[in-house]
Structures are given as C-alpha cells and as structure tokens.
Amino acid sequence: MAEQIIAALEKIVGANQVLRGDRAKPYLTEWRRAFQPVALAVVRPGNTGEVAALVQSCADFDCAVVAQSGNTGLVGGSAASDARRHVIVNLERMDRVREIDADNATMTVEAGCTLADAQQAAADAGLYFPLTLASRDRCRIGGNLATNAGGLNVVRYGNTRDLVLGLEVVLADGRVWHNLSGLRKDNSGFDLNDLFVGSEGALGVVTAAVFKLYDPVVQQVTALFALDAPEQAVALQRRLIAASGHNLTGCELMSRQAVSLACTHIEGCHEPFEVDHDWYLLVDLASSAQGHWLHEVMAQVVEHARRDGLLSDVVIAHDDERAAALWHLRESLPPAQVAEGASIKHDISLPISKLPMFLARALPAVREALPGVRPCPFGHVGDGNLHFNLSKPAGADDETFLAQSETAHTVVHDIVAEMGGSIAAEHGIGRLKVEALSRYKQPVERDMMRAIKAALDPDNRLNPGVIVD
Amino acid sequence: MAEQIIAALEKIVGANQVLRGDRAKPYLTEWRRAFQPVALAVVRPGNTGEVAALVQSCADFDCAVVAQSGNTGLVGGSAASDARRHVIVNLERMDRVREIDADNATMTVEAGCTLADAQQAAADAGLYFPLTLASRDRCRIGGNLATNAGGLNVVRYGNTRDLVLGLEVVLADGRVWHNLSGLRKDNSGFDLNDLFVGSEGALGVVTAAVFKLYDPVVQQVTALFALDAPEQAVALQRRLIAASGHNLTGCELMSRQAVSLACTHIEGCHEPFEVDHDWYLLVDLASSAQGHWLHEVMAQVVEHARRDGLLSDVVIAHDDERAAALWHLRESLPPAQVAEGASIKHDISLPISKLPMFLARALPAVREALPGVRPCPFGHVGDGNLHFNLSKPAGADDETFLAQSETAHTVVHDIVAEMGGSIAAEHGIGRLKVEALSRYKQPVERDMMRAIKAALDPDNRLNPGVIVD
Known part of the structure; x- marks a missing residue:
C-alpha cells in the first residue's frame, strides 16, 4: 500500500520531490525536542496545482496532510505522528x-x-x-x-x-x-x-x-528604562503610545533575572546601568514621517515620567550603535536561558492592565511550587504578552527540574485562566497544548471549534491532532 | 400557537417589552424602502441572559431570531420576512x-x-x-x-x-x-x-x-485637491500615507457631478474652486502626537505633487471652520443625490491601484447602458471603496429610471467581478444582495460559507435569508 501511495505522490511532484529516509530527516526534526515526528513521506510541491493534487491524492489513499514550511514552530504544529498515514507537504519550493x-x-x-x-x-x-x-x-x-x-x-x-x-x-x-x-x-x-x-x-x-505593506522607518529613538515595578511599564507604554501618536513599535519588559543571565552568557551583553534594577523596559518609537519629533516626544515622556515617579533610571540611545546594543540585550534573553540549562516555558497573555497583578500572583506561586526556581519573565508588554519562563534552580539537574513541568504549567495557567488570559498568546496550540486547551477553554468555544473543523475538514485529513482533538 | 409563543416571550422580558401592531412599526420600517418587513413580534431584552432565553424559546417554538439594534442598515439585514415565524430581537435596551x-x-x-x-x-x-x-x-x-x-x-x-x-x-x-x-x-x-x-x-x-481605543487627535490638517484624473488621487493617497507616517485619516474622492448636486441642493455647500474640475480629493492628516509637523508634511506633499503634475489646484484648511466646510461638502453628497431624485447605488471595492481602470471602464459602460444617466461616484479611495451611484437623467421619471436597476447592477458588478473586486465593500449583503452574491462569489467560497452556517446554526434559526440562502 505504502508503495502505491508513494507512486501516486511521485507522479504529481516527481520522484525527486518525495523524500523518505535520510532525505526526510530535516523535515522530521522538531527543534524543541518535544516530539519525534514520523511520516510516510515528505513531499515538496512546486506550485498550487501540485498542492491541490497532493491533498486529493492523500484523500484517495485515506492519508492525512501535514502542511509545513520553515519547520521552526514552537508547539509541534508540523510534527507528523503516523508513519503510515501522515504525509508532510512541505512548501519551501513555493518561495516566490x-x-x-x-x-x-x-x-x-x-x-x-x-x-x-x-x-x-x-x-x-x-x-x-x-x-x-x-x-x-x-x-x-x-x-x-x-x-x-x-x-x-x-x-x-x-x-x-x-x-x-x-x-x-x-x-x-x-x-x-x-x-x-x-x-x-x-x-x-x-x-x-x-x-x-x-x-x-x-x-x-x-x-x-x-x-x-507600510513605509520604511526614517526616524527612530530607542530607550531603556530601569523600573522598580511592572506597574511602571504599563503606565509608560500607555504614555508612549499616546504621546507618539501610536508610534511605539517595540515595548519589551525584561526581568532582572533574565538580564543577568544574558550578561553572564552572551557576548556583547553588558549591564545597562551602574546599579541593578528589578525590571527593565526597552522601547522603540519609530515613524516613516520625516523629522526628529520622536526624539522630542521621548524627551517629554521621560521628563514627565521622572516627575511622576514612573522610572528609576533611563538610557536613551542617540545613535544606531547604542540602539543595537540595547536590542542585542533583549534578543539574548532566550539563548541565555538555553545556556543556563533547563527552563519551563509559558507563552501567556492578559490585558496589559492586568500584567502587574499576574506577576504579583504568579511569581510567589511558582517560587512556592518549585523551590529555588529562577523566574525569567520577559516579553511584549505592549501586547499584554509575557514569556513567563522559569529557569532551573542554580546548579539543579535538568531532568529533575523538567519533571516538574506539569506542576509549573498548572500553577501558571490556572492563574492566567482565572484572570481571563490566554495560555497560548503567540506560539499557537499545535500538538503541545491540546490537552491544556481542553482544560482551559470554555466548552462552548471548543464545541464551536470542533464544529468548524468538521465543516471544513469533515474527514479530519488536514493536520489531525492540532488544536482540537 | 402565536399566542402561546407571545406568552413565552413575555415571560422572559415582560409583557411591555414584547411589541406588536403599532408599537412594533418603527422596528419594521426599512428606511431604504427596499423591503416591507413583517414579524410575529419585536422583543426588547434587557440583558444577555434574556437574549439567551429568547433564542432558546424561539427554538422551542420553531421560530427564527432576527437580531436588530439601530435598524439603520442599508441592505435589509434586519428586515424580518415571516409574520408567523420571525421574531425581531432588538437590543436597544442593552445600551451600556x-x-x-x-x-x-x-x-x-x-x-x-x-x-x-x-x-x-x-x-x-x-x-x-x-x-x-x-x-x-x-x-x-x-x-x-x-x-x-x-x-x-x-x-x-x-x-x-x-x-x-x-x-x-x-x-x-x-x-x-x-x-x-x-x-x-x-x-x-x-x-x-x-x-x-x-x-x-x-x-x-x-x-x-x-x-x-486610540488617543484623541491633537493636530490635524485638511486639504481639498482639484484633480484631472483618478490616477492622481491614487498617487496622492500613497504619498500622503508615506510622508505622514500612516496618519492619513480621511481620503475621499468626489466626482464633479456629485459635488455639483451638493452645491445645488444643500445649504452651506459652495464650489470650492473658481473653475470646475473633474475630480476632487478631500484628505485629513491627523495625529495624537503633539506638534505641527503634519502641516509641514502636507506642505511638502503639495509642493512635490505640483512639481510632478499630480494636482490642478488645492485648498488647505488653516482653521477648523474651513475644514468643517470642506467636510460638509463631502457629507452632503448622499443627501444631495436623494434631493435630485432616484439613484441606483453600488458599494464596490477594488485594489486602490485599480480604481482608475475601473472608472475608465465603468463610466462609459453605464452611460451606454443607461443613456442620459449621471454617474456621481464618490467614496473612500484610501480603502479602494467607491459608492458608484448613478443619478437619473435630468428630468427623468423616478420609476422608469429605477426599472433599469438590474441592468445597471449587472453592468457595474460584472466589471467589478472581472477585476477581482467586491460588490459589497462596506454595507454588507443582507437580504438585498443575496442573489448577486450567488452570481459573483466563487462556488468554493459559497460552499465554505454554507458549511460554516450549518455548523454554527444547524437549524437555520438565526437571521435566515441573509448572506447565504
């Protein structure tokens, strides 16, 4: 049977574009190592007509289609799981x-x-x-x-x-x-x-x-605020958006612990202030409108924020090099956590206004549940999205720590759900969070999702196993 | 049976909120006079729980729910059509x-x-x-x-x-x-x-x-461009968006005919330039960011547009009063068309770049199909949306002209469809355009819409007759 299917697929895309064995391996690697994908074959169509023919052919043979493009997802969304019935349709040749x-x-x-x-x-x-x-x-x-x-x-x-x-x-x-x-x-x-x-x-x-499409940025100003509390970040993002005419293009909260790990592990990362602070807020204002008025906006927001006790310290980047150094610090947070060893990750969102309350509840809760844990929250505070990641206790064993993942997830996600937030802000559900979704999503919403899935894919042939069971 | 249903509805919302006869009339009036709505009753729930109970009760009695709020729609979306089985659920009491x-x-x-x-x-x-x-x-x-x-x-x-x-x-x-x-x-x-x-x-x-929510506008500049051709409007909207940092907040194209009717019929409307022009483009730049840089942006765009032959004349409003007068002209276009007598309307959209080509095709086509017709196109050129309205020939009889509506719709919508546009840009489909939709929508898309309707409303109890048959 398998050979018959392969022959049909080869007829559509050519033998060279139906990959099995070693040639299929890169497409069956899930880089977070949460899954060991398997599939009958990886097929690489060259145009939409071939994709349509592949979907049709898979249906004829009672196979399912797992679409894939860059295979860089974080939730196992293209981790095929059936060596006889799953066909990965990789779209990388359709790159125009x-x-x-x-x-x-x-x-x-x-x-x-x-x-x-x-x-x-x-x-x-x-x-x-x-x-x-x-x-x-x-x-x-x-x-x-x-x-x-x-x-x-x-x-x-x-x-x-x-x-x-x-x-x-x-x-x-x-x-x-x-x-x-x-x-x-x-x-x-x-x-x-x-x-x-x-x-x-x-x-x-x-x-x-x-x-x-939008227009290229022609003026930009980057600043790093040192803060005592996340409430200040909430107030600052609001002021920056209002004063800049909605030209806040980046707004990243970073915890002390996350910044420390970056400065320890990643080349080019340096402590941004002479003394340590509990929180940092990295912001960009940018516009495609000519002028230097965003610098004036930033100066005014900083002045008022100082007056109102909304910041402890601030660095404003007056050239591209300094701005790049500040962004390098932010971009180093994920690799620094990897370098420090095991971490348990959460991709959550809440109304921006509720982030401080979330942190006030979740930080002590995880410290109680996982003694010695080092929370490294950071993320897109302007969107209400935090990567609430937990690094293992200093010197702890990776496996022992990761064995507590479910405990940590329950503690964090229970608080998120109770506060009306999402347990999947930007990475999706994939195969990783299907069970969590079934726990936290209202039955009425899950029923709607199932009904829509059944309406558009009645035989469950498209990426079975993601989002809805 | 009817009395039994009414009793059930009254039990949910109180007798005073179940309207029939004269009290129901305002809710059964369709202000474009394209429909003569009828319903078993108009029910006015006071909260979400009551709405839920009404929907449940209607299902029990095999009735359908037609939701309504302001009843100002333009496509008969809340025009209930069954005096025995349709219940209008009007939400105006839920106004918090x-x-x-x-x-x-x-x-x-x-x-x-x-x-x-x-x-x-x-x-x-x-x-x-x-x-x-x-x-x-x-x-x-x-x-x-x-x-x-x-x-x-x-x-x-x-x-x-x-x-x-x-x-x-x-x-x-x-x-x-x-x-x-x-x-x-x-x-x-x-x-x-x-x-x-x-x-x-x-x-x-x-x-x-x-x-x-966004932030209140604190700087604004309004301008009216006189143009020879719609191509200039397309170029200007792009330049204004780019130069202002995406702060073009209004962008309205007006044809000569539309402006003439406004100046004839509506108080306070005056010819904006000493000589007539074929087209006008009314634009607003606005931002919540402090400063006067939008004035500079406008001045620079105007200077470059003059240099590049993109405008014939321009008025920049330097105070609120002058800006209000320009917008009064725009807002007078629809009532002016009403004052002039019958008109046949189209609410179409295309990629912005294709609007000039559409006008080049559609204007001669309707003039050929409806001799003497006076096209009054105007609309939101920044969104690719035109109200391609056709006023009757000068002095013509309303009924005779309106009898040609289907002919006009076919001519216009055929061109729109051929160019990849939408026959329902911003007013919706309602009951008015169901047949047109079935003609112009790809079968595959109609099938998806039907499948989704069946998935979420399997017994067709929610506003039956709109969008999908």
Whole structure:
C-alpha cells in the first residue's frame, strides 16, 4: 500500500520531490525536542496545482496532510505522528514573491518564502513589511500565517492576521480558494481569511497570501528604562503610545533575572546601568514621517515620567550603535536561558492592565511550587504578552527540574485562566497544548471549534491532532 | 400557537417589552424602502441572559431570531420576512458601556449602545474610539459589528473588525460565549471573533464587544485637491500615507457631478474652486502626537505633487471652520443625490491601484447602458471603496429610471467581478444582495460559507435569508 501511495505522490511532484529516509530527516526534526515526528513521506510541491493534487491524492489513499514550511514552530504544529498515514507537504519550493502592488501597498507572497526574503522584497520596492521574528531567516510565510505569528512589532502593526488582506488556500477536498485580490474592504459574506490565519493547517493548506505593506522607518529613538515595578511599564507604554501618536513599535519588559543571565552568557551583553534594577523596559518609537519629533516626544515622556515617579533610571540611545546594543540585550534573553540549562516555558497573555497583578500572583506561586526556581519573565508588554519562563534552580539537574513541568504549567495557567488570559498568546496550540486547551477553554468555544473543523475538514485529513482533538 | 409563543416571550422580558401592531412599526420600517418587513413580534431584552432565553424559546417554538439594534442598515439585514415565524430581537435596551480599561486602552460596550454614545464614553475617559459613520447618532454597536461597518476613518484605523478584541455572543443553541477579556494576542485556537464580526446575525447574536481605543487627535490638517484624473488621487493617497507616517485619516474622492448636486441642493455647500474640475480629493492628516509637523508634511506633499503634475489646484484648511466646510461638502453628497431624485447605488471595492481602470471602464459602460444617466461616484479611495451611484437623467421619471436597476447592477458588478473586486465593500449583503452574491462569489467560497452556517446554526434559526440562502 505504502508503495502505491508513494507512486501516486511521485507522479504529481516527481520522484525527486518525495523524500523518505535520510532525505526526510530535516523535515522530521522538531527543534524543541518535544516530539519525534514520523511520516510516510515528505513531499515538496512546486506550485498550487501540485498542492491541490497532493491533498486529493492523500484523500484517495485515506492519508492525512501535514502542511509545513520553515519547520521552526514552537508547539509541534508540523510534527507528523503516523508513519503510515501522515504525509508532510512541505512548501519551501513555493518561495516566490508573486507581486508587489506599490499603489495598493500590498505584496503577494507564497507560503514557502522566508520571512527575511519577504521583508527584503518589500524593502526593494521602497516599502516595509513589518512582521519580524527572531527566526526571520529560517521561518517561512506559511508558518507565520498558520500560527498568526506575533513578534516584536505587534504593538504597532498587529499580529500576522492584521497584515493579511487575502489568501490562496487548498481545501480539504482538493479545491482551491483564490482570494488574492488585495481588497482592504470586503463585506461580501463571512470572514474566511481570518479564520484560516492561525488555524495551524487544520482547516486548509495556505499556499499564498496578500499582505499590507507600510513605509520604511526614517526616524527612530530607542530607550531603556530601569523600573522598580511592572506597574511602571504599563503606565509608560500607555504614555508612549499616546504621546507618539501610536508610534511605539517595540515595548519589551525584561526581568532582572533574565538580564543577568544574558550578561553572564552572551557576548556583547553588558549591564545597562551602574546599579541593578528589578525590571527593565526597552522601547522603540519609530515613524516613516520625516523629522526628529520622536526624539522630542521621548524627551517629554521621560521628563514627565521622572516627575511622576514612573522610572528609576533611563538610557536613551542617540545613535544606531547604542540602539543595537540595547536590542542585542533583549534578543539574548532566550539563548541565555538555553545556556543556563533547563527552563519551563509559558507563552501567556492578559490585558496589559492586568500584567502587574499576574506577576504579583504568579511569581510567589511558582517560587512556592518549585523551590529555588529562577523566574525569567520577559516579553511584549505592549501586547499584554509575557514569556513567563522559569529557569532551573542554580546548579539543579535538568531532568529533575523538567519533571516538574506539569506542576509549573498548572500553577501558571490556572492563574492566567482565572484572570481571563490566554495560555497560548503567540506560539499557537499545535500538538503541545491540546490537552491544556481542553482544560482551559470554555466548552462552548471548543464545541464551536470542533464544529468548524468538521465543516471544513469533515474527514479530519488536514493536520489531525492540532488544536482540537 | 402565536399566542402561546407571545406568552413565552413575555415571560422572559415582560409583557411591555414584547411589541406588536403599532408599537412594533418603527422596528419594521426599512428606511431604504427596499423591503416591507413583517414579524410575529419585536422583543426588547434587557440583558444577555434574556437574549439567551429568547433564542432558546424561539427554538422551542420553531421560530427564527432576527437580531436588530439601530435598524439603520442599508441592505435589509434586519428586515424580518415571516409574520408567523420571525421574531425581531432588538437590543436597544442593552445600551451600556460596561467598562473602560484605560491602561489596556479598551472599552466594553453593549450591542444596543449608539455609536455616538460609545464615542463619547471613550472621549470622557481621555481616549478615542475611531469608528465613525454619518449615522453615528442612530446606528448602534450591534449593527456596526454585524456589518463590519466601515466609514470615514478606515484608511487609518481599519474596519470595525480591526477594532474588536473580543465578543459576547448568544449562540443558536442559546448558550453564551463569553470572550470579553480584551486580549491583544491570543492564539489559542481558531479565530472566532472575526468570524462573528460581519456575519450579519446569521451565526450568533452579539450582545457586547471589547474594542481597542486610540488617543484623541491633537493636530490635524485638511486639504481639498482639484484633480484631472483618478490616477492622481491614487498617487496622492500613497504619498500622503508615506510622508505622514500612516496618519492619513480621511481620503475621499468626489466626482464633479456629485459635488455639483451638493452645491445645488444643500445649504452651506459652495464650489470650492473658481473653475470646475473633474475630480476632487478631500484628505485629513491627523495625529495624537503633539506638534505641527503634519502641516509641514502636507506642505511638502503639495509642493512635490505640483512639481510632478499630480494636482490642478488645492485648498488647505488653516482653521477648523474651513475644514468643517470642506467636510460638509463631502457629507452632503448622499443627501444631495436623494434631493435630485432616484439613484441606483453600488458599494464596490477594488485594489486602490485599480480604481482608475475601473472608472475608465465603468463610466462609459453605464452611460451606454443607461443613456442620459449621471454617474456621481464618490467614496473612500484610501480603502479602494467607491459608492458608484448613478443619478437619473435630468428630468427623468423616478420609476422608469429605477426599472433599469438590474441592468445597471449587472453592468457595474460584472466589471467589478472581472477585476477581482467586491460588490459589497462596506454595507454588507443582507437580504438585498443575496442573489448577486450567488452570481459573483466563487462556488468554493459559497460552499465554505454554507458549511460554516450549518455548523454554527444547524437549524437555520438565526437571521435566515441573509448572506447565504
């Protein structure tokens, strides 16, 4: 049977694009090591017609399609799990920027294009694609769409979904939905675009998208605030947004512990102030409008914040080099945690206003539940999103610490759920959080998700196992 | 049977809130006179629990629920059509602003609140709710959500959907989905919020929403450009967006004919230039950032546009009074068309870049199909949305002209569809455009919409007859 299926797949894409054994291995590696993916084959189609034929063919053979692009996800979203029935359809060969419409300020990109290449194509046309993630050189547009990727610019430009104007999608029955016109207003029926974005390959295989583009930044000012308490970060983000005319483009909270690890482990990271502070807030103001008024805005916000006791100290970067050094500190937090050994991670969100209360509850709770634990919270405070990561006690054994993961998750997620937050802010559910989702999601919402899954994929052939059981 | 149903409804909301006969009439009036709505009763619940009980009770009696709030829609979305089985559930008593969370910059509003009251509540809290429509004093939030309302600010702040962070919805089975936490990032499953927004009451009854808020405008500059051709408007909107840092908040194209009618019929409207021009572009730049740099931006864009032959003339409003006069001209276009007699309307959108080509094709096409017709196109060029309205030939009989509506619709919509546009940009489908939708929408997309409708409302009890048959 397997050979029959392989032959059918090879007939569609050519023998060279159906990978098994060693050639399939890179696509079956899950880099957080939470899963050991297996699949019948990895197939690499070259165009939308081939994707449609593959989906159809898999249906004929009672196989499921696991769509994949850059395979950089954090929740096992493309971790196929059935060596006989799962076919990974990897879209990396579909990597073209199909069109840039400068007057419409839009870009049509295939799912296999890397985020970095998409950004570059926009820049080459004198425009700006604001989605940006640390993995920009390896992650691909299809995965960005599948997970509604967030990243560093969300406070100003929104999540991936906010940038999408239309999609091209291969449906479960092998038909193709073409919706790449690039309309900014369209109320001709239910909103299907937004439903597919963030659906992690469970409702359709997205093969291309039209994105909104913005304009290149021509003035920017970066500052690092030293704070006593997260309440100050909440107040500062609000003031910065208001005073800058919604030009706060980055807004990252960093805890003392997270910064310490970066300064210990990562080259080029230095303590930003002479004395230590409990919290730091890294912010960017940026605009495509000519002028230097953002510097004046920053100066005024700083002056008023000092007067109102909202900061302990501040560094304003007056050149690109200094700004890059501050951002290097922020970008070093995740690798520094890796260098320090095991950590237990949470990707949570709350209303921005409730973050201080969350931290006031969650920090003592995890310290009580996991004695000696070193919480390293950091993240996108302007979006209400924290990476509430917990490093193991100094010198502790990795395995012993990680054995407490479920305990930690329960403590943290219970508080998040009680406060109305999300246990999956920007990384998605994938296969990693299916059980957690079933615990924390209202039954009425899970029922709706199941009904929609059944409506668009009645035979459960698209990425079975993600989001809904 | 009817009396039994009425008794059940009265038991839920009280006899005084179940309206029939003369008391029901205002809710059964469709102000464009395209429909003569009928219903068993109009029921006015006071809270979400009552809405849920009503939906449940209607199901028990095999009745359908037609949700209504301000009843100002333009496509018959709440035009109930069955005197025995349709119950209008009007939400105007649920008119509270439940909460404003200033640090989160969000507002929770019930579906029966008028748009004007919602705007005022935000302003009272020192914030800004950017959704704005000409009908702001009468339209209500529920209808704004149901139609994903657009309006004058979309070019900067997006459609209603872009402002929504969460909903409270009564589902077809009478259960309530509570999702009013106000999260800016949440990837815990399929995107249900955006699906309900714009679904015109066909998937659930939205009882409340959390909206993003922005900051009050503190600098603004208004200008009116006189143009020879729509291509100039496209180029100008792009330059204004880029140069202002995405602070173009209004961008309205007006045709010569539309302006003429306003100056003829509406008090306070005057020809803006000494000689007539074929096209006019009214723009606002506005920001909540202190300063006067938007004036400099406007001056520079004007200077470069002159140099590049992108304008014939321009008026820059240097005070609020002059700006108000320019906007009065724009807001007078719809009433002026009414004053001139019958007109045939189209609410279409295209990629901004394709608007000139559309006009180049559609204007001669309608003139050929309807000899003597006077096209009065105007609209939100910054969103690619035109109200391509056709006034009757001078002195023609209203009825005779309106008898040609289908001919006109076919001519216009065929061109729109061929160019990849939408026949329902901002007013929705309602009952008015169901047939047109079935003609122009891809079968694959209609099938998805039907499947989703069946998934969430399997017995077709929610606003039957809108969007999908």
